[in-house]
Amino acid sequence: xxxxxxxxxxxxxxxxxxxxxxxxxxxxxxxxxxxxxxxxxxxxxxxxxxxxxxxxxxxxxxxxxxxxxxxxxxxxxxxxxxxxxxxxxxxxxxxxxxxxxxxxxxxxxxxxxxxxxxxxxxxxxxxxxxxxxxxxxxxxxxxxxxxxxxxxx
Amino acid sequence: xxxxxxxxxxxxxxxxxxxxxxxxxxxxxxxxxxxxxxxxxxxxxxxxxxxxxxxxxxxxxxxxxxxxxxxxxxxxxxxxxxxxxxxxxxxxxxxxxxxxxxxxxxxxxxxxxxxxxxxxxxxxxxxxxxxxxxxxxxxxxxxxxxxxxxxxxxxxxxxxxxxxxxxxxxxxxxxxxxxxxxxxxxxxxxxxxxxxxxxxxxxxxxxxxxxxxxxxxxxxxxxxxxxxxxxxxxxxxxxxxxxxxxxxxxxxxxxxxxxxxxxxxxxxxxxxxxxxxxxxxxxxxxxxxxxxxxxxxxxxxxxxxxxxxxxxxxxxxxxxxxxxxxxxxxxxxxxxxxxxxxxxxxxxxxxxxxxxxxxxxxxxxxxxxxxxxxxxxxxxxxxxxxxxxxxxxxxxxxxxxxxxxxxxxxxxxxxxxxxxxxxxxxxxxxxxxxxxxxxxxxxxxxxxxxxxxxxxxxxxxxxxxxxxxxxxxxxxxxxxxxxxxxxxxxxxxxxxxxxxxxxxxxxxxxxxxxxxxxxxxxxxxxxxxxxxxxxxxxxxxxxxxxxxxxxxxxxxxxxxxxxxxxxxxxxxxxxxxxxxxxxxxxxxxxxxxxxxxxxxxxxxxxxxxxxxxxxxxxxxxxxxxxxxxxxxxxxxxxxxxxxxxxxxxxxxxxxxxxxxxxxxxxxxxxxxxxxxxxxxxxxxxxxxxxxxxxxxxxxxxxxxxxxxxxxxxxxx
Numbered sequence: 050x051x052x053x054x055x056x057x058x059x060x061x062x063x064x065x066x067x068x069x070x071x072x073x074x075x076x077x078x079x080x081x082x083x084x085x086x087x088x089x090x091x092x093x094x095x096x097x098x099x100x101x102x103x104x105x106x107x108x109x110x111x112x113x114x115x116x117x118x119x120x121x122x123x124x125x126x127x128x129x130x131x132x133x134x135x136x137x138x139x140x141x142x143x144x145x146x147x148x149x150x151x152x153x154x155x156x157x158x159x160x161x162x163x164x165x166x167x168x169x170x171x172x173x174x175x176x177x178x179x180x181x182x183x184x185x186x187x188x189x190x191x192x193x194x195x196x197x198x199x200x201x202x
Numbered sequence: 203x204x205x206x207x208x209x210x211x212x213x214x215x216x217x218x219x220x221x222x223x224x225x226x227x228x229x230x231x232x233x234x235x236x237x238x239x240x241x242x243x244x245x246x247x248x249x250x251x252x253x254x255x256x257x258x259x260x261x262x263x264x265x266x267x268x269x270x271x272x273x274x275x276x277x278x279x280x281x282x283x284x285x286x287x288x289x290x291x292x293x294x295x296x297x298x299x300x301x302x303x304x305x306x307x308x309x310x311x312x313x314x315x316x317x318x319x320x321x322x323x324x325x326x327x328x329x330x331x332x333x334x335x336x337x338x339x340x341x342x343x344x345x346x347x348x349x350x351x352x353x354x355x356x357x358x359x360x361x362x363x364x365x366x367x368x369x370x371x372x373x374x375x376x377x378x379x380x381x382x383x384x385x386x387x388x389x390x391x392x393x394x395x396x397x398x399x400x401x402x403x404x405x406x407x408x409x410x411x412x413x414x415x416x417x418x419x420x421x422x423x424x425x426x427x428x429x430x431x432x433x434x435x436x437x438x439x440x441x442x443x444x445x446x447x448x449x450x451x452x453x454x455x456x457x458x459x460x461x462x463x464x465x466x467x468x469x470x471x472x473x474x475x476x477x478x479x480x481x482x483x484x485x486x487x488x489x490x491x492x493x494x495x496x497x498x499x500x501x502x503x504x505x506x507x508x509x510x511x512x513x514x515x516x517x518x519x520x521x522x523x524x525x526x527x528x529x530x531x532x533x534x535x536x537x538x539x540x541x542x543x544x545x546x547x548x549x550x551x552x553x554x555x556x557x558x559x560x561x562x563x564x565x566x567x568x569x570x571x572x573x574x575x576x577x578x579x580x581x582x583x584x585x586x587x588x589x590x591x592x593x594x595x596x597x598x599x600x601x602x603x604x605x606x607x608x609x610x611x612x613x614x615x616x617x618x619x620x621x622x623x624x625x626x627x628x629x630x631x632x633x634x635x636x637x638x639x640x641x642x643x644x645x646x647x648x649x650x651x652x653x654x655x656x657x658x659x660x661x662x663x664x665x666x667x668x669x670x671x672x673x674x675x676x677x678x679x680x681x682x683x684x685x686x687x688x689x690x691x692x693x694x695x696x697x698x699x700x701x702x703x704x705x706x707x708x709x710x711x712x713x714x715x716x717x718x719x720x721x722x723x724x725x726x727x728x729x730x731x732x733x734x735x736x737x738x739x740x741x742x743x744x745x746x747x748x749x750x751x752x753x754x755x756x757x758x759x760x761x762x763x764x765x766x767x768x769x770x771x772x773x774x775x776x777x778x779x780x781x782x783x784x785x786x787x788x789x790x791x792x793x794x795x796x797x798x799x800x801x802x803x804x805x806x807x808x809x810x811x812x813x814x815x816x817x818x819x820x821x822x823x824x825x826x827x828x829x830x831x832x833x834x835x836x837x838x839x840x841x842x843x844x845x846x847x848x849x850x851x852x853x854x855x856x857x858x859x860x861x862x863x864x865x866x867x868x869x870x871x872x873x874x875x876x877x878x879x880x881x882x883x884x885x886x887x888x889x890x891x892x893x894x895x896x897x898x899x900x901x902x903x904x905x906x907x908x909x910x911x912x913x914x915x916x917x918x
Binding site for chain 2: 063064067068071074075076078079080081082083084085086087088090091093120121122124125128133136137140141142143144145146147148149152170171172174175176177178179180181182183184185186187188
């Protein structure tokens with residue numbers, strides 16, 4: 050089974066029905082992507098598949114094919130993606146466990162819609178649960194991360 | 203939670219609360235470092251159990267409390283940095299191992315809870331910093347041949363005239379000195395960090411995937427264990443057939459343990475697939491709990507007098523002679539903690555020694571329980587506390603449930619194992635906030651004030667199950683079951699009071715859940731007060747002001763009312779409700795503003811005021827308020843674990859719902875400028891959320907919600 054993760058190619062000897070989440074975590078040891086529910090209800094496992102946010106906990110590795118996967122570890126080299134910078138500026142995380150998924154979802158949103166309004170943020174982010182309740186700051190950080198991108202548009 | 207004084211701690215530390223000791227010369231002995239295995243390549247000189255400094259100037263702060271999201275990873279370093287006068291950028295942080303120096307200054311066990319970390323460490327961590335600074339100054343003075351009184355410090359340097367020596371150059375000499383027994387702490391007016399918002403020191407690793415949680419632990423040859431837990435509380439394995447399970451690719455063995463059957467595999471997916479096809483025969487439950495019949499039983503119990511926890515006057519007479527009598531029943535369901543990171547524990551046990559990695563709130567107790575299972579002395583076990591993906595009380599189990607479960611597996615397989623609970627395990631295998639019923643009868647006098655208050659609380663006791671704090675169940679009263687009702691400040695002038703408790707017993711395991719007893723009591727108290735205000739024909743804020751003498755209740759009530767625009771014109775279709783509650787030594791008032799959408803309430807905005815005394819990290823306090831409001835709203839709107847014949851019905855986030863971004867209201871937090879006794883932040887924000895919400899729903903609709911959660915019962 051071949052997978053391309055964060056621009057690296059891997060050859061995996063795993064069951065084809067293994068969800069991508071466990072291939073990332075248990076086989077490739079990329080543990081930044083989190084397990085929260087296993088049934089695509091919480092978003093902690095969100096990664097990008099060719100830039101689109103997907104729930105890796107319900108995506109079997111056999112379904113991925115040639116598509117390129119990006120995880121939180123591959124989002125930026127130096128933790129300097131605009132979304133990460135905004136997250137730091139607003140001091141979003143508390144326990145932090147859901148934040149990889151939140152950030153991956155937000156980064157995909159901003160890629161498609163560089164200045165989302167609150168309704169667009171609600172629509173994009175409501176698949177990601179934060180049990181610590183950092184939504185207020187996530188919303189603020191997404192608006193903030195949208196700012197520099199706006200200038201480039 | 204009940205306070206327990208630890209004599210050893212009391213001797214060693216002068217504990218203050220608030221600002222009383224600042225600037226004074228204090229005498230104490232700060233424990234030296236306990237032995238531990240140091241990680242990393244940096245050479246660090248330990249100055250005491252809480253603080254070490256490297257030759258490169260790195261300052262390592264060792265946390266006696268664990269980071270669960272509440273921000274103690276940043277707050278305790280602030281206390282050290284304040285007195286050590288070090289470079290903030292050079293601080294690194296680590297969790298303490300189990301050890302005597304890290305025992306809670308009040309509770310007598312090494313634990314994180316009761317929203318007590320900041321105030322309970324306020325002196326100890328400042329003193330740790332001040333002691334090390336004095337030793338660095340002493341070493342510098344000796345080197346320069348001058349008197350220490352001629353030295354001062356600034357951002358990681360000792361200064362003397364035009365001489366400037368970085369701390370790193372002094373650590374070797376300073377480390378050989380005996381720690382001073384007297385040290386003075388800074389005057390609050392000179393504080394650089396305390397009272398200033400500081401960004402989280404764990405912020406960066408939590409946004410790039412580097413933070414290591416318990417579930418992320420990896421070891422060479424690690425086997426993942428997924429356990430088939432009983433389908434009913436208390437059920438045991440009668441027999442099992444693992445043939446098909448063992449045929450799954452990656453599955454290595456199946457191990458019977460007291461709590462079920464553990465399937466071991468090279469990865470989680472294989473272990474889970476194995477568990478799914480494991481054939482198990484369980485015995486049938488006895489005396490099992492079903493939610494509907496449980497509340498019927500509680501209702502019947504409430505008809506009789508319970509154990510009296512507070513009494514004055516004659517409540518029957520007071521009710522009989524009152525102008526108006528109100529009878530109210532409030533019901534609250536079982537709730538799951540539902541930490542985002544399910545329970546897990548990694549153990550490497552070779553028969554002689556063990557290493558444990560887990561996210562736990564009572565590491566010393568957990569190590570002790572593991573040692574009992576593994577059959578080796580505690581000294582042969584190293585326990586490493588990793589970051590926690592939420593805790594909310596769930597990782598403070600008095601039986602160390604998931605650590606003990608992992609220990610049973612490790613004892614049998616003698617290979618490195620990581621126990622991983624699925625979300626379904628996490629939600630169905632227990633520990634819950636107990637279900638409670640409150641039967642409240644109140645008689646009003648001619649002014650509409652309560653002249654008689656009879657309050658019967660019915661529900662399971664946490665401490666009677668056998669916690670480290672069980673000694674504090676006195677005369678059959680678990681104080682946490684009635685905290686917030688007993689000695690309520692609303693009743694300061696009520697002549698006839700009877701606060702009673704029926705502690706029930708069943709096999710459903712219950713536990714402290716963010717704000718413990720206050721999580722249900724505040725709903726009953728603040729709903730009842732609101733009902734009385736309406737019965738008396740008074741504004742809910744004005745009515746509370748009439749009843750409350752407590753300055754701190756009033757300060758938060760008034761601030762929240764003012765900032766929310768209470769009594770002023772609101773957007774069309776918006777309505778407000780208010781609640782104020784004291785818990786964990788802090789006072790919090792919320793005004794919840796709702797509208798109605800498709801017959802359901804939509805929470806538009808929450809305005810919060812807190813008086814926690816000194817707010818060491820104000821933005822951290824704000825973050826806790828924001829998060830606690832969402833946590834409280836999740837419970838109030840959706841939270842319900844129903845029991846069906848001894849089995850939890852809900853299993854995952856599809857049927858145990860959370861507030862999501864689309865329901866998240868706008869939140870504004872205001873911190874009272876206060877010099878009162880310091881209190882907690884993590885929990886006190888939760889209790890007033892539910893009643894403020896249902897009080898707002900009453901304002902909007904005239905419908906009084908007395909049974910939570912709101913969404914399952916309400917059609918407007």
